[in-house]
Amino acid sequence: MKRHSISTNFNQLFKQIIPEEISDNVFTLVGKVFPVITAGKEDHYNSMIGSGGGLGFLFKRPTTWCVLRADRYTLEMIQKEQTYTMSYFSDEYKEQILFLGSKSGRDSEKMKEVELTSVQTPSGDISFKEARLIIECKLTQITTLNPNDFCTQEAKDYINEAYKEPNDYRKYVFGEITHIWVKK
Numbered sequence: 001m002k003r004h005s006i007s008t009n010f011n012q013l014f015k016q017i018i019p020e021e022i023s024d025n026v027f028t029l030v031g032k033v034f035p036v037i038t039a040g041k042e043d044h045y046n047s048m049i050g051s052g053g054g055l056g057f058l059f060k061r062p063t064t065w066c067v068l069r070a071d072r073y074t075l076e077m078i079q080k081e082q083t084y085t086m087s088y089f090s091d092e093y094k095e096q097i098l099f100l101g102s103k104s105g106r107d108s109e110k111m112k113e114v115e116l117t118s119v120q121t122p123s124g125d126i127s128f129k130e131a132r133l134i135i136e137c138k139l140t141q142i143t144t145l146n147p148n149d150f151c152t153q154e155a156k157d158y159i160n161e162a163y164k165e166p167n168d169y170r171k172y173v174f175g176e177i178t179h180i181w182v183k184k
C-alpha cells in the first residue's frame with residue numbers, strides 16, 4: 001500500500017539543526033544506517049539506497065559525498081534537479097529502504113510501491129515522513145573515478161573489475177549541505 005502525503009506539514013514533523021548538532025557517528029550513519037538518496041520534485045522523484053560516502057568539509061562548506069554508479073536513475077535526477085536529500089531511518093524501516101535499492105525507478109514504479117510517506121521540504125525537495133534525519137544538498141561536483149588515480153592494489157582491482165562492464169563508471173557526487181532536519 002502506497003502512503004503518499006506530500007501535503008504533510010513538514011515543520012510539524014521536523015526541526016532544523018546545524019551540522020555540528022548531528023549526534024550520529026558518521027561511520028554508523030553511512031555504513032550501517034545507509035542513506036536513502038532522493039532527487040526530484042513532488043510530481044516526479046526517485047530514491048535509491050547508498051552505502052559509501054561521508055560527511056565533512058570541502059572548500060570550507062559542509063558537504064556530503066557518495067559514490068554512485070553512472071547508470072543510477074537517481075543520479076540522472078540529481079543532475080537534472082541539482083538538489084537532493086540524504087535521508088536516514090531507524091532500523092524498523094530497513095525493509096522499506098532496502099526495497100529502494102532492489103530495482104531501478106527508471107523501469108519500475110518503485111516510488112509508488114514503497115511503503116514510505118513522501119514529504120516535501122520547505123525548499124521543495126523530497127524526503128519521507130518516516131526519516132529521522134534529513135540532509136538537503138545542493139550538487140557541487142560530480143567526478144568520474146579514474147582507475148589511474150588509485151594508489152592501492154585493492155582499490156585498482158576493484159575499479160578495474162567494475163569498469164569491465166561498459167558504461168559502468170563510478171561517480172563521486174559531492175553536495176553542499178543546505179539544510180539539516182531531525183524528527184521532532
Ligand SMILES: Cc1cc2nc3c(=O)[nH]c(=O)nc-3n(C[C@H](O)[C@H](O)[C@H](O)COP(=O)(O)O)c2cc1C
Pocket residue numbers: 034046047048049050051052067068069071072073074075098100101102103104105106
Ligand atoms: C545496502 C545497499 C547499498 C547500496 N549502495 C550503493 C551505492 O553506494 N552506490 C550505488 O550506486 N548503488 C548502491 N546500491 C544500489 C542501488 O541502491 C540500486 O541499484 C538502486 O536500485 C538504484 O536505483 P535507481 O536506478 O532507481 O536510482 C546499494 C544497494 C543496497 C541494497
